[in-house]
Amino acid sequence: MAPVKVFGSAMSTNVVRVLVCLEEVGAEYEVVNIDFQAKEHKSPEHVARNPFGQIPAFQDGDLFLFESRAIAKYVARKHKSADADLLREGNLNEAAMVDVWTEVEAHQYNPAISPIVYECLVNPAMKGLPTNQKVVDESLDKLKKVLEVYEARLSKTKYLAGDFVSFADLNHFPYTYYFMATPHALVFDSYPHVKVWWESLMSRPSVKKLSANMPTSWP
Amino acid sequence: MAPMKLYGWVVSPWMARVRVCLEEAGAAYEVVPMSRSGGDHRRPEHLARNPFGQIPVLEDGDLTLYQSRAIARYILRKHKPELLHEGDLAGSAAVDVWVEVEAHQLEPVILPIVVNCIIAQYVGQERDQAVVDENLAKLKKVLEVYEARLSGSRYLAGDDVTAADLCHFGFMRYFMATEYAGVVDAYPRFKGWWEALVARPTVKKVMASMPPDFGFGSGNIP
Numbered sequence: 001m002a003p004v005k006v007f008g009s010a011m012s013t014n015v016v017r018v019l020v021c022l023e024e025v026g027a028e029y030e031v032v033n034i035d036f037q038a039k040e041h042k043s044p045e046h047v048a049r050n051p052f053g054q055i056p057a058f059q060d061g062d063l064f065l066f067e068s069r070a071i072a073k074y075v076a077r078k079h080k081s082a083d084a085d086l087l088r089e090g091n092l093n094e095a096a097m098v099d100v101w102t103e104v105e106a107h108q109y110n111p112a113i114s115p116i117v118y119e120c121l122v123n124p125a126m127k128g129l130p131t132n133q134k135v136v137d138e139s140l141d142k143l144k145k146v147l148e149v150y151e152a153r154l155s156k157t158k159y160l161a162g163d164f165v166s167f168a169d170l171n172h173f174p175y176t177y178y179f180m181a182t183p184h185a186l187v188f189d190s191y192p193h194v195k196v197w198w199e200s201l202m203s204r205p206s207v208k209k210l211s212a213n214m215p216t217s218w219p
Numbered sequence: 220m221a222p223m224k225l226y227g228w229v230v231s232p233w234m235a236r237v238r239v240c241l242e243e244a245g246a247a248y249e250v251v252p253m254s255r256s257g258g259d260h261r262r263p264e265h266l267a268r269n270p271f272g273q274i275p276v277l278e279d280g281d282l283t284l285y286q287s288r289a290i291a292r293y294i295l296r297k298h299k300p301e302l303l304h305e306g307d308l309a310g311s312a313a314v315d316v317w318v319e320v321e322a323h324q325l326e327p328v329i330l331p332i333v334v335n336c337i338i339a340q341y342v343g344q345e346r347d348q349a350v351v352d353e354n355l356a357k358l359k360k361v362l363e364v365y366e367a368r369l370s371g372s373r374y375l376a377g378d379d380v381t382a383a384d385l386c387h388f389g390f391m392r393y394f395m396a397t398e399y400a401g402v403v404d405a406y407p408r409f410k411g412w413w414e415a416l417v418a419r420p421t422v423k424k425v426m427a428s429m430p431p432d433f434g435f436g437s438g439n440i441p
Binding site: 051052063065066067069070071073074077078089092093095096099100102103104106107108149152153 | 270271282284285286288289292293296297305308309311312315316318319320322323324361364367368
């Protein structure tokens, strides 16, 4: 069986969202780099894979997919095993909790944390733009409110969907990893259960392996 | 078995997303109406259900769920899993792709248009035409993608309706109530898909409680 292909940079947050699931389920894959600087993501070849001209795109034989969370779920379902059941779709209540916290990452956590990553890391390093401190401050306020909810949740369960690691937890890895490289990493210290949860994610072999390809500073 | 409870205000497009799934699944439910202007979503009893202080919230026995797409998936998985193409790897992936596309490509451009064109006037805000124009331009590019998709199948994830199509209803309902509804005329397959969706009895039933001005004009402030 040919390895699946993930199109995009191995440093990119939404590509890593897919890669961490591939690693967790032990699937064979290859990353085909897409050169953002050269606008390769807007090339006809890439737009044929992802009509929005974004990364990642994905290929498994004849099947082409886009949207990182949809790709990751496909991978999780295809390679589901006793050791790796990231979606829990065999159990209505567990699957519901995985879905709730997956949506929370997308619609509550990510909108608070990603502007901080863009303003503190991406804009200065990749676009030569100064950090917009007002955006950072507003986002930090939002993030702290979100982390209060996470702290309450993780005081009751070991992981977000329950006492089992799931797709919901893994979705938090890419953007949080880069957030920890900004000057605001210590915000997490005020939320001890969140900090323990984050450290346990960081200790997973899949996460350690992918972190090695995610530089936190650029020349 | 006690019917499920769905908390929120029925004019909400997020609430509508869940209600069309409940109706399509034929699941027994009752709406527990809440008042947005009365701040019901910020009261302690609601924060106990949803710590993010938002609606909709679903209660099914001991289970309390929030985030409209998570609720929708639970309902369909429990009552009508074929609407998720459950058990079909490629089919379920197609459903997921188009649920994500709605969430990350379509809804973010529709929401500012609806807020500026319908809601702003009722809540003492100036309509920002620059924001409307910027999002209309983005919308047209997004609709090109939908048009291409719907040239290959009747519905977004194949030739039958699925969760992907149903998830689109709430926000599209309000976009089509703005003065820019005619934008879809340039995308005939998309327009045909929309018209088929709103012709469904389940969708008509949900739409009946969603006036085009969210109720502001008639004094039924949500």
